[in-house]
Amino acid sequence: MTAEEWQIVWFTAWVSALSTVIILPFGLALAWVLARRDWPGKSIVETFVTLPLVMPPVATGLILLKLFGRRGALGGFLHDQLHLDVIFTWRAVLLALSVMSMPLLVRAARVAFEEVNPRLEQIARTLGAGGRRVFFTVTLPLAARGVIGGMLLAFARALGEFGATIMVAGNIPGKTSTLSLAIFENVQLGDDPRAFRLLGVSVVLAFAAVWCSEFFLRRKKAT
């Protein structure tokens, strides 16, 4: 493994981890609302949450490209007001990974929240706990396994993201090149040994993440 290959592995791992951390508060809030509240039009929100899972990733990437490009609604605002460019930078990788992995976290966390007996939350309230305290002392600890399992699934999904990333971040060596992008590029260039080395690393990383998430999700069912 060359220094350049290690850089790709390192960049992929930490940007995936960072995206998982960033989507955590939003994903948990969304999952909680979907699990505990009812409102007209809830099914539309549910569909939107799941959409990135089933749409072609390239199509999701194209939507993000249009939104966050300098002429896009959000990209224009970020560029003019905050002098932040997203497209074709590491931030675009982060954005693509976050959007693509969020549904997995939300779905796992929602199921975990739904499995918490609402009676426990209600009784916590009669004992003087406000909404926030109930969430952090009753709901979240009881749903922890499912939430951690969901985070690991989201992390694993981010590690392997390809389609959306290449649309919004391109494949710039040393800047936005992730494991999947580099494997694809090296196969295209005929550098098979290098592609296989990177393949080996990604298999190990993905296996570890999924194995851990299975551990958490299954143990939860057993108890």
Added chain:
Amino acid sequence: MSLLLKNISLPLADFTLEVDVEMHRHVTAVFGPSGAGKTSLLDLIAGLRTARSAFIQLDDHTLTDTVKKTSVPTHRRGIGYVPQDLALFPHLSVRRNLLYGCKPGGVNDPSFSFDHVAEVLEIQPLISRGVTELSGGEKQRVALARALLAAPRLLLLDEPLANLDAPLKAKIIPYLARVRDEFQVPMLCVTHDRFEALALADEIVVLVDGKVRQTGPVSEVFTRPASAEVARLVAVETLQPGTIMSVNDGLATVSVNRITLTALAPATASREVFVCIRGEDVVLQRDPATPSSVRNRLPARVVSLHPEGALVRVELDAGFPLFALVTRAACAELALREGEAITALLKAPSIHLVPR
């Protein structure tokens, strides 16, 4: 305490819960069959459900007023709630369950101190355990203690004995009675068991299909049901205070108004009891000399006869008021008339002794 439940209307699956009642006693039992809306009523008082209309006031504090659109959130109501499934937090130890509702700075009332509550409910040996390592009765006591440690202004108990078998019930009732006597907390206790209501409550609210059918002191509702429906539910025509004189071989000798009865001994240690006799368990006989297996043979006088459908309700004076339910045919055969002497037969197992 005074708890006002006015103009309450809450649509449920099969009927609408409609309640208009005031409770002023220390312990009130909400009594009714399963599915009468009892738990929904407790949820409304705790602020866990929203009614279509409701006015709920505890002492001087208005908790819910749908007309003025005010509602105190659950966590500020100061109402302790022990639900039927107890809802102990499975991820916390017994100690952390108990401390969950404790105010950080402690409470002014020393009776709600940890040591006192732990002593009354005898939970000291359980504190370091996990919730899953507790037996049914221990869980019940921990749930009670957890609610009390939050120093509530009112304690709601949902079927506190429903999930326990008979010997365990007999063990828990004294704890509930101690909570009633040791703490100045008014209690509202939901039950479908008439003996449970008798053992714990001063006042009773009979709830059937979401409507209040009768309210009043327990002994009054049980002996003078306002309707045939309530009578069927409570099904105790005779209710008299008595004192257990002695217990031998599982049989208790009870004195009621200086009349001595033999009954099955109750599991509790209390000597002061209510003697409960259902009307259909009282057998009437003309000839006092005929031998039989019946333990209690009471010379009595017929006070009055009240026909109720196919049955006649016979009020007797057996040294205490005793009610018998007999068929019209039996009444005619015996030629029962007011003022006449008769013998009332009572089998020992049909005399229920409930601690008071």
